[in-house]
Amino acid sequence: MARESFDKEVQFLRMLALAGGAYSRQQFADRLGISVHTYDKTLRYIKDMRTMLSSDAADDLAEGLRYNHYESADPLLLFLFRSKSLKDSESVRLAVLIGLLQGEALTAKELLDACSDSMPSDYACPDEKTVRGDLKYLEEVGVIRRMEGGRPYKYRADIDLIDRLADEELLDLYDYVDVMANTQVPAVQGYLLRDTLKKALTRRGYGSETFDVHLYKYHYHTRILDEAHLYTVFEAIRARRKLTFLYLSPKKGKNYASKNTNPLFERETEGRFETTLPLRVVYDHQYGRWYLIGHSPRLGTMKYRMEGVTQIELGDAVDAETFDRRLEVIEQELEHSWVTDTHRxxxxxxxxxxxxxxxxxxxxxxxxxxxxxxxxxxxxxxxxxxxxxxxxxxxxxxxxxxxxxxxxxxxxxxxxxxxxxxxxxxxxxxxxxxxxx
Missing domain, CATH: 3.30.70 (Alpha-Beta Plaits)
Incomplete structure (x- = not known):
C-alpha cells in the first residue's frame, strides 16, 4: 500500500470511529477533502482488506465501532496495520510461506513447489526470485531462521520459544500480553504478539472461550491509528534525522489532503508542509493523543498533534552536538508541563x-x-x-x-x-x- 494511501485509510477510520454513522457520504467526503467516488473506493478497499484479514468481517464496521464496547480494538482497527505497506498478493504469499515453514524446514525450491498447491486460485504462483526475496525479508525481521548446514539452505519458522512452553505457561504469557496491550502505550506491537500467541493456542486445541478472560471498553481508537507514524518518528529521533510532513491542524476541520500528482485535478493544499527535527514524543492519557515535539529553525520549539501528521518523510541528519543542544532546551521547557504546555x-x-x-x-x-x-x-x-x-x-x-x-x-x-x-x-x-x- 502506498504511504499516501495509508494516510487516507487512517484518517478515514479515525472519522468513522469518532462519528460512527452520523455523517452522510457527501459530508464524510467533504470532511476528508475527497470526492464521493474516492470515498466509495476507499470504503470498498477497507472492507476487502478486513475481509481478508479478520474473521468477523461480516459485521458492519461502523456498527462495531459504535456498539461493540466490550471488545478489543484488534478486530476493528488493527487489520490496517497488518496490511500496511503490503500489496494484496504479497500479504497472501507471505502468509502461505510462513504457514508452510511452521511444519518443517524447507528449501527455496521446495517452497516454490509447495506454493503451487497452497496459493489461492485467484493469485499467481510466485517465481523462484520472488520466493528467495521473501525468505530474505522474513529472515531479516526474525520471522524465520536459516538452518545450519550447507547449500541448499533450509528455512524454518522461528517459533521455538512458543513450542517449548507448556500449555499453562503459554496461557499465562497470553494473559499477560493481553493485559499489557490493552493498558499500556504504544499498543500495536503488543496486539500483534497477542495474535501470534492466540494462533499458537488455537493450534493446541483451545477455543474462543480461552481468549475472553479480560474485557475492555476501548475509548481511544485514535491512539492506535496514530501509531502508524510513531515508529517512523522514533527511527528519526534515534538517527537524529529531520522529518518533513504535511500538517493538518485539528483546528482547521480537515483531516486529509491528497498529493497533487495529476495536473488536471491540482488544487490548493489545505495543510502546511513542515520540516522539523523531532526530539520528543508525548502521550496524553486523558484524551488518548500523541504529540510530536520538535525544533524548527524558523519558529523554534514546535508541537504537533500526531493525528494531523500526513505524508511523512525522513530528511537529513544533524550532528550529535546540535541534537543534544536542541533536546536540552526542549527538556527545560517541558520540565513543568502537564502534557506539552510551555506557558508561564x-x-x-x-x-x-x-x-x-x-x-x-x-x-x-x-x-x-x-x-x-x-x-x-x-x-x-x-x-x-x-x-x-x-x-x-x-x-x-x-x-x-x-x-x-x-x-x-x-x-x-x-x-x-x-x-x-x-x-x-x-x-x-x-x-x-x-x-x-
Whole structure:
C-alpha cells in the first residue's frame, strides 16, 4: 500500500470511529477533502482488506465501532496495520510461506513447489526470485531462521520459544500480553504478539472461550491509528534525522489532503508542509493523543498533534552536538508541563475531599497516581491539599474539573473564579424551564 494511501485509510477510520454513522457520504467526503467516488473506493478497499484479514468481517464496521464496547480494538482497527505497506498478493504469499515453514524446514525450491498447491486460485504462483526475496525479508525481521548446514539452505519458522512452553505457561504469557496491550502505550506491537500467541493456542486445541478472560471498553481508537507514524518518528529521533510532513491542524476541520500528482485535478493544499527535527514524543492519557515535539529553525520549539501528521518523510541528519543542544532546551521547557504546555509557570493549590464512607479513598488514590510531581498534604480526616507548579493551566484544568465537587481550587484566585463561573453555567443548564416542575 502506498504511504499516501495509508494516510487516507487512517484518517478515514479515525472519522468513522469518532462519528460512527452520523455523517452522510457527501459530508464524510467533504470532511476528508475527497470526492464521493474516492470515498466509495476507499470504503470498498477497507472492507476487502478486513475481509481478508479478520474473521468477523461480516459485521458492519461502523456498527462495531459504535456498539461493540466490550471488545478489543484488534478486530476493528488493527487489520490496517497488518496490511500496511503490503500489496494484496504479497500479504497472501507471505502468509502461505510462513504457514508452510511452521511444519518443517524447507528449501527455496521446495517452497516454490509447495506454493503451487497452497496459493489461492485467484493469485499467481510466485517465481523462484520472488520466493528467495521473501525468505530474505522474513529472515531479516526474525520471522524465520536459516538452518545450519550447507547449500541448499533450509528455512524454518522461528517459533521455538512458543513450542517449548507448556500449555499453562503459554496461557499465562497470553494473559499477560493481553493485559499489557490493552493498558499500556504504544499498543500495536503488543496486539500483534497477542495474535501470534492466540494462533499458537488455537493450534493446541483451545477455543474462543480461552481468549475472553479480560474485557475492555476501548475509548481511544485514535491512539492506535496514530501509531502508524510513531515508529517512523522514533527511527528519526534515534538517527537524529529531520522529518518533513504535511500538517493538518485539528483546528482547521480537515483531516486529509491528497498529493497533487495529476495536473488536471491540482488544487490548493489545505495543510502546511513542515520540516522539523523531532526530539520528543508525548502521550496524553486523558484524551488518548500523541504529540510530536520538535525544533524548527524558523519558529523554534514546535508541537504537533500526531493525528494531523500526513505524508511523512525522513530528511537529513544533524550532528550529535546540535541534537543534544536542541533536546536540552526542549527538556527545560517541558520540565513543568502537564502534557506539552510551555506557558508561564503557575502554582496551583487545591483542596480535595475524601468520600464520606468507609473503605478505599478513590479520590486520594487517583490524585496520587495521576497528579505527577504534585505534593499531597493531609489537612484533616476528610480533606487533603494538593500543590503543584505547572506550565499554564489549560492542560491541568480539565483534570481538576473532572473531580467535580470533590475538588476545590484555592489558588490562583483567577482560576478559582473561572471554575466558579463554569460551574454556574453548567448549573443553569439544569434549571427547570417552568418553576412548578
Amino acid at each position: 509557570r503557575v502554582k496551583i493549590r487545591a483542596r480535595f475531599y475524601n468520600p464520606g464512607r468507609a473503605g478505599a479513598n478513590f479520590v486520594r488514590e487517583r490524585v496520587l497516581s495521576q497528579g505527577q510531581w504534585g505534593v499531597v498534604t493531609d489537612e484533616s480526616d476528610t480533606t487533603f491539599l494538593y500543590e503543584i507548579e505547572v506550565n499554564g493551566i489549560y492542560e491541568i484544568k480539565p483534570w481538576l474539573r473532572s473531580f467535580g465537587s470533590s475538588c476545590e481550587v484555592l489558588e490562583p484566585a483567577w482560576l478559582r473564579r473561572e471554575l466558579i463561573a463554569e460551574w454556574k453555567e453548567i448549573q443553569a443548564y439544569y434549571e427547570p424551564v417552568r418553576e412548578d416542575l
